[in-house]
Amino acid sequence: MVKNPANPTEERMAYLEGLITQAKTAAAVFSQFTQQDVDGMVKAMALAGLEQAQPLARLASEETRIGVLEDKVIKNMVATEFVYNYIKDKPTVGTIREFPERGLVEVAEPIGVIFSLIPITNPTSTVLFKCLMAIKTRNAVIFSPHPNAWRCSSEAVRIMYETAVRHGAPEGVFTCLEAHTLEDNAYLMRHKDVAMIDATGGQGAVRAAYSSGKPALGVGPGNTPVYLEKSADLSMAVVDIIVSKTFDNGTICASEQTVVIDDEIYDSTLKKFAELGTHVCNEKETEILGHALFDRQTGCMQAAAVGQKATDIARVAGLTVKPATKLLIAPIQGVGREHPLSVEKLCPVLSVYRAQSTDEALRMCLDVNHAGGLGHTAVIFSRNDDAIQKFSQVINAGRIIVNAPGSIGALGGVYNDMVPTFSFGCGTAGGNSTTDNVNIYHYLNLKRVARRTPAAMWFRVPNQIYFNFNAVANVRQFPSRSTVIITNPGLEQIGHADIVRRYLPLEASVHVCVIPDAEPELKAILQGVEALNLYKADQIIALGGGSMIDAAKIMKLKYESPEADLEELAAPFLDIRKRVVQYPTGKINPSRLIAISTTSGTGSEVTPFAVLFDKERGRKVTLADYSLTPDVAIIDPQFVMSMPKGLTADTGVDCLTHALEAAVSTYASCYSDCNAMQAIRMVFKYLPAAYQHPDEEEARSMMHNAACIAAMAFANAGVGVNHALAHAFGARFGVAHGRANALMLPHIIRYNASVPTKFRPSPNQRAYVADKKYATIADLLGLDGGTIEEKVKSLAAAVEQLLDQLEMPRSIAALGIAKESFEQALPDLVKVAFDDPSWLSNPRMPLMSELEELFCSAYNGRGTARGTSAGQQAA
Amino acid sequence: MATIVVQFQIDGEGVARGLEEARDKLDSAGPKMVLDFSAVDRIDAAGLRALEDLTARADDKRVKLVLRGASIDMYKVLKLMKLAARFSFSN
Numbered sequence: 009m010v011k012n013p014a015n016p017t018e019e020r021m022a023y024l025e026g027l028i029t030q031a032k033t034a035a036a037v038f039s040q041f042t043q044q045d046v047d048g049m050v051k052a053m054a055l056a057g058l059e060q061a062q063p064l065a066r067l068a069s070e071e072t073r074i075g076v077l078e079d080k081v082i083k084n085m086v087a088t089e090f091v092y093n094y095i096k097d098k099p100t101v102g103t104i105r106e107f108p109e110r111g112l113v114e115v116a117e118p119i120g121v122i123f124s125l126i127p128i129t130n131p132t133s134t135v136l137f138k139c140l141m142a143i144k145t146r147n148a149v150i151f152s153p154h155p156n157a158w159r160c161s162s163e164a165v166r167i168m169y170e171t172a173v174r175h176g177a178p179e180g181v182f183t184c185l186e187a188h189t190l191e192d193n194a195y196l197m198r199h200k201d202v203a204m205i206d207a208t209g210g211q212g213a214v215r216a217a218y219s220s221g222k223p224a225l226g227v228g229p230g231n232t233p234v235y236l237e238k239s240a241d242l243s244m245a246v247v248d249i250i251v252s253k254t255f256d257n258g259t260i261c262a263s264e265q266t267v268v269i270d271d272e273i274y275d276s277t278l279k280k281f282a283e284l285g286t287h288v289c290n291e292k293e294t295e296i297l298g299h300a301l302f303d304r305q306t307g308c309m310q311a312a313a314v315g316q317k318a319t320d321i322a323r324v325a326g327l328t329v330k331p332a333t334k335l336l337i338a339p340i341q342g343v344g345r346e347h348p349l350s351v352e353k354l355c356p357v358l359s360v361y362r363a364q365s366t367d368e369a370l371r372m373c374l375d376v377n378h379a380g381g382l383g384h385t386a387v388i389f390s391r392n393d394d395a396i397q398k399f400s401q402v403i404n405a406g407r408i409i410v411n412a413p414g415s416i417g418a419l420g421g422v423y424n425d426m427v428p429t430f431s432f433g434c435g436t437a438g439g440n441s442t443t444d445n446v447n448i449y450h451y452l453n454l455k456r457v458a459r460r461t462p463a464a465m466w467f468r469v470p471n472q473i474y475f476n477f478n479a480v481a482n483v484r485q486f487p488s489r490s491t492v493i494i495t496n497p498g499l500e501q502i503g504h505a506d507i508v509r510r511y512l513p514l515e516a517s518v519h520v521c522v523i524p525d526a527e528p529e530l531k532a533i534l535q536g537v538e539a540l541n542l543y544k545a546d547q548i549i550a551l552g553g554g555s556m557i558d559a560a561k562i563m564k565l566k567y568e569s570p571e572a573d574l575e576e577l578a579a580p581f582l583d584i585r586k587r588v589v590q591y592p593t594g595k596i597n598p599s600r601l602i603a604i605s606t607t608s609g610t611g612s613e614v615t616p617f618a619v620l621f622d623k624e625r626g627r628k629v630t631l632a633d634y635s636l637t638p639d640v641a642i643i644d645p646q647f648v649m650s651m652p653k654g655l656t657a658d659t660g661v662d663c664l665t666h667a668l669e670a671a672v673s674t675y676a677s678c679y680s681d682c683n684a685m686q687a688i689r690m691v692f693k694y695l696p697a698a699y700q701h702p703d704e705e706e707a708r709s710m711m712h713n714a715a716c717i718a719a720m721a722f723a724n725a726g727v728g729v730n731h732a733l734a735h736a737f738g739a740r741f742g743v744a745h746g747r748a749n750a751l752m753l754p755h756i757i758r759y760n761a762s763v764p765t766k767f768r769p770s771p772n773q774r775a776y777v778a779d780k781k782y783a784t785i786a787d788l789l790g791l792d793g794g795t796i797e798e799k800v801k802s803l804a805a806a807v808e809q810l811l812d813q814l815e816m817p818r819s820i821a822a823l824g825i826a827k828e829s830f831e832q833a834l835p836d837l838v839k840v841a842f843d844d845p846s847w848l849s850n851p852r853m854p855l856m857s858e859l860e861e862l863f864c865s866a867y868n869g870r871g872t873a874r875g876t877s878a879g880q881q882a883a
Numbered sequence: 884m885a886t887i888v889v890q891f892q893i894d895g896e897g898v899a900r901g902l903e904e905a906r907d908k909l910d911s912a913g914p915k916m917v918l919d920f921s922a923v924d925r926i927d928a929a930g931l932r933a934l935e936d937l938t939a940r941a942d943d944k945r946v947k948l949v950l951r952g953a954s955i956d957m958y959k960v961l962k963l964m965k966l967a968a969r970f971s972f973s974n
Contacts (some may be wrong), residue, residue: 032963032964033928033931033932033964034928035959035963036931036963036964037925037926037927037928037931038958039959039960039963040924040925040926040956040960087890120963178929179928180928424909525970657899
């Protein structure tokens with residue numbers, strides 16, 4: 009728990025408020041600047057930083073007495089030259105990235121006032137780096153240097169500030185806290201006008217930043233494990249490690265801490281280290297060094313040792329080493345309190361460990377990683393890609409440096425193409441918000457401008473549709489060695505299967521598989537699949553009504569892809585293109601499906617749907633995928649001439665419902681509309697005649713076509729609430745689908761035409777148009793009405809009149825279903841209807857209470873139909 | 884009784900100076916002072932300070948300040964400084 013320090017004195021508070029006001033004003037002014045403005049400033053600042061790299065390094069060296077002057081010069085140069093090189097061409101003002109193909113644009117917004125903590129270990133380079141980032145992103149910064157590095161850090165701020173202002177930056181864009189306290193820091197961290205804290209430094213500072221409740225970039229300490237794998241280029245590895253660990257006397261938190269060396273190369277590695285001016289400690293020396301560097305009580309590193317030379321550390325510890333010793337190497341046996349040198353040592357002291365196997369090496373690296381280095385940096389030297397990959401998977405580090413020095417490698421831009429930085433994000437494991445090398449994008453709020461993308465639409469139907477009398481003759485053009493005709497006993501008996509057989513190519517062996525003409529059950533499906541396998545079918549002809557064609561679709565699916573799990577494939581989805589479950593694409597028995605419909609309603613011959621009856625659970629399972637669509641559809645009226653009167657009415661109403669629902673669907677398009685509208689016209693014109701005069705060939709033929717045309721519409725636009733209600737009601741009370749649709753239809757038209765209680769997201773539609781669509785249909789049918797409302801009423805009345813002509817029941821009650829049993833079923837009916845995916849494309853999103861009302865309306869029924877006879881008008 | 888509305892054209896090159904002049908005229912401004920910002924593309928820290936000072940004095944003297952022709956970028960700067968609520972805006 010971080011304690012909340014007390015507030016500063018009033019006088020001090022006034023001073024801090026002054027800084028904030030200055031920074032806030034600068035940030036506001038800065039928000040008006042252009043990319044060109046800031047780019048000019050950044051270049052000038054980079055040059056100023058480069059020019060002052062040595063004086064600033066000297067100042068830092070003298071003030072902190074930490075590190076190596078020459079290395080500090082390099083750090084200052086990296087912080088300016090390399091950072092400038094990375095950011096110079098990157099847009100940071102206004103639109104910074106565009107993704108036209110996705111309709112997305114990213115716009116940069118400055119953060120405002122940033123409160124920034126600067127560490128003692130990199131007191132000038134971190135300032136140079138952060139100043140460049142802040143100007144590039146149009147932010148103001150209040151710097152809080154480490155108290156023991158205040159002079160050099162504030163001098164770096166002054167140089168960058170004056171250069172920036174000279175080149176047009178707003179006054180007050182950088183300020184530096186004068187000699188300050190933890191109270192000052194806490195006050196600024198909590199201040200409402202500070203937008204973000206960028207805390208580079210010790211764990212305390214980072215924790216305080218995160219505890220402030222402000223957005224913070226906190227980057228803290230590390231404990232870098234190095235795996236020296238047996239395939240490594242040893243000469244390179246040893247030099248790289250020495251370069252890195254001695255760089256600025258080991259003050260970069262990404263520098264190597266423990267090198268885990270494979271047994272096979274351990275001795276030769278230590279020999280190389282010794283040859284290059286390092287001192288390899290014996291067991292006793294290692295123990296002495298551990299005690300000298302770490303406080304026995306707290307386990308913390310002695311501050312006086314941070315960034316000191318190896319010889320000085322040895323002298324203080326009482327070890328005798330050669331005067332030119334640049335690095336102390338201490339073999340350790342494990343990780344933990346009893347092995348003090350296994351943690352971070354911000355000085356030229358390096359632990360080494362001999363690993364007997366790769367597994368042991370990885371375990372040891374992971375132990376070091378977890379001993380204070382989570383999320384920070386890790387290094388591997390290896391020429392084995394598998395080893396590198398394994399190491400990357402195992403170790404939790406934001407930066408995994410391969411075959412390069414850890415400290416300079418992690419800084420980025422020198423040994424690799426990582427983003428140059430002086431702040432290493434350590435991810436959540438390190439208590440940080442990012443694993444990135446902190447860079448300009450962390451100093452920006454990115455706004456995503458997302459344009460409405462045109463919905464991808466489609467119109468998919470079978471490749472070939474043959475219609476009119478004797479269209480069945482077209483089966484002869486499809487080559488087949490083995491054709492299986494799937495049909496029902498009745499059709500087989502009246503000779504329909506023989507008609508088909510007559511037209512099949514002579515070379516095809518033809519088999520007839522007769523299954524019961526009910527909604528297909530899994531058992532019947534599997535029997536059919538067995539037959540397909542037995543005859544090695546390359547062509548399946550489904551001859552029957554919707555149920556038979558549905559059965560054949562599922563048989564084909566299971567025949568071609570036996571692994572298809574029907575239960576899984578029936579999983580619900582919101583958008584067919586984004587569904588979780590994908591239908592199988594690999595086919596072991598590719599075959600052609602020809603659908604010959606013998607009813608004029610479901611249109612299954614052109615749709616991607618198939619309904620399976622789950623007898624065990626007493627429910628219907630709907631499968632939907634365009635891969636289920638038959639390859640060929642044959643709409644031959646000779647097969648419907650003998651349709652019974654009741655079936656003619658039921659299937660005809662189903663066809664009308666398909667067309668009406670597709671017309672107002674949220675997935676409706678001009679492609680589906682033309683089919684839906686035409687089908688509606690044909691139904692009003694021909695259905696009464698087909699019903700009343702079954703022998704009238706034209707009426708039968710046109711209704712057969714209408715069913716297919718309506719199905720093409722709903723195959724692509726979907727259906728709606730009417731179907732959801734009819735599915736639930738029909739299954740519960742055993743009422744034929746078309747009849748169940750008829751009971752709901754007039755109520756649904758009125759319901760869909762009124763303003764929805766709840767609008768549903770539908771990217772395909774630009775406006776709510778269901779009422780207008782109904783009015784258009786009324787116009788097409790020549791119905792009365794001047795306003796949209798009047799036309800909707802006329803349409804509903806015309807539908808009622810048509811239903812009366814077809815002698816459809818006017819209510820659920822009229823079916824003889826007692827009110828009591830209906831009311832008992834009602835809660836379930838609502839649940840089942842709401843779960844039915846059919847309504848997903850309905851123009852009104854149905855509330856459950858509305859579904860209940862619709863069921864009740866259907867129970868009570870409609871009144872006597874009035875209005876113009878649409879059939880007469882359409883005729 | 885007719886009210887006198889004092890109008891000031893603020894020069895884009897000298898925003899702070901213009902606002903200081905406006906501040907000096909607050910006594911004779913009547914109930915409302917209109918500051919024409921249509922020539923101002925960008926405002927600097929001195930300009931913002933002058934604007935803040937002007938709003939404080941206008942509050943004391945109960946003079947309503949109207950910014951005419953201020954660009955949306957200018958309006959955003961005033962929002963960032965939490966000054967926008969202290970003005971009325973007109974085109």
